[in-house]
Amino acid sequence: MLNTTNLTPDGHVKLFIPGPVEVSEKTFRAFCHPQIGHRGSEFSSLYESMHPRLQELFGTKGPVYLSTSSAWGVMEGAIRNLVQKKVLNCMCGAFSDKWLDVSKRCGKQAEGLQVEWGEPILPEMVDEKLSQGGFDAVTLIHNETSAGVLNPLADIAAVVKKYPEVMFIVDSVSSFSTVPIPMDELGIDVLLTGSQKALALPPGLALFSASERARTRAATMPDRGYYFDFIEFHKNWEKFMTPSTPTTGHIYALQSKLDDIFEEGVANRHARHAKLNEMVSDWVEANGFEHFAREGYRSKSLVCVKNNRNIDVSAYCSALKKKHKVAINGGYGKIKGTTFRVSNMGDESEATIGELLGWMTECLPR
Ligand SMILES: Cc1ncc(COP(=O)(O)O)c(C=O)c1O
Known part of the structure; x- marks a missing residue:
């Protein structure tokens, strides 16, 4: 049901997939x-x-x-x-x-x-x-x-x-x-x-x-x-x-x-995306994963993570959705399951990306 106070339906899953992203x-x-x-x-x-x-x-x-x-x-x-x-x-x-x-x-x-x-x-x-x-x-x-x-x-x-x-x-x-x-x-x-x-x-x-x-x-x-x-x-x-x-x-x-x-400032917006992208990239390395894209040519608006730890990506995405009401993407097309993707596009902040990364760590299979 639509919550008329904040326009968000009850049980809404917040999107951290590489589009569509969350609309404020x-x-x-x-x-x-x-x-x-x-x-x-x-x-x-x-x-x-x-x-x-x-x-x-x-x-x-x-x-x-x-x-x-x-x-x-x-x-x-x-x-x-x-x-x-x-x-x-x-x-x-x-x-x-x-x-x-x-x-x-x-x-x-x-x-x-x-x-x-x-x-x-x-x-x-x-x-x-x-x-x-x-x-x-x-x-x-x-x-x-x-x-x-x-x-x-x-x-x-x-x-x-x-x-x-x-x-x-x-x-x-x-x-x-x-x-x-x-x-x-x-x-x-x-x-x-x-x-x-x-x-x-x-x-x-x-x-x-x-x-x-x-x-x-x-x-x-x-x-x-x-x-x-x-x-x-x-x-x-x-x-x-x-x-x-x-x-x-x-x-x-x-x-x-x-x-x-324009209130944020275009240059500040670029810097915010760079910072949030770096936070996700750091998480990748800190958790034993690798980047799918070659170094020096990596996106600033999302991270495509190589599933070198061979986790069950679909179960991982489901756990995040069920426990924390957030969606990341389990890989696109022929790299579904062998990669997963996290978006830092849109209105995200260090606080919201930090919170997501905390949940991503918590839900990782041990
Ligand atoms: C880089 C890029 N180009 C084109 C498209 C196609 O966009 P749409 O499906 O909105 O037409 C997408 C969709 O994800 C995309 O990521």
Whole structure:
């Protein structure tokens, strides 16, 4: 039953999985804003008022669009809007691997640059592929959530810049707002994220920006569809509107979250995520586990723990849920059970992560 004092149902399990993450009561109250008409000034003023702060988080002077979809909508949209010749999909885990499949399902010519899960995509690998010619787009997942790998974005961006025809499409779904991502400076053409990860909003909203170059390319693309047509997004953005009916609850929740982020300070927010991530990493080593991702390329928003102690991960996650009403994740896809993941995204603090780690120690099989 919903507890009307704090809006949390009795017996609620707090999420420390790498998305969706826990939504604060303040955010949830903002999300529950009464409906407004999305073609009126109330909506456009709301969008316009948030836009400078969105641009700051995206590291761009360009437009930031709001898409009523999860991230995959924009990930697929970027392929449809930008790939004329062939796309290079950088693959290092479940989500980046799937992008190759999605590109092919869109009827595009696509090639994968695959590394082992846990390993990063390195700039020289991208250079080697692009130098073969024929590509006009590359996709990169900045933070591969399944494996806990943070790819060296700036170094890869420097390589992509050498190929003027190639559009650089970057997914920052689980890194956005946890580390700096200066879109314009790095020459990123599409930067996208989702609502339910570090932004700690409910799932269902994606945010993205597209460079002028990307929009120029998109305008020439036949069959780019309607719902994720970047040109439609841009035309509507000029009036601070969206092509189709937006999820206004999310947009009020986003406004509330932006207030929180800028009150904390963006640099302080990055430092908080780094500190919390370090606490989880220290716990890994102190308890005889190893990291799944290679050192030097580890996520700052979650930790993917290698189950080198060979514990029963599913029983471990169940014990945490039953005894302490917290959820961690028992590994994704082909590394389910041989890894487990702990998120430090969203509104967590040293106190809440410290408490979680205490319970994780208590529930470990002896
Ligand atoms: C890095 C990354 N990209 C894309 C996605 C897909 O997001 P969604 O399922 O919200 O579309 C996820 C989901 O966890 C993700 O972690």
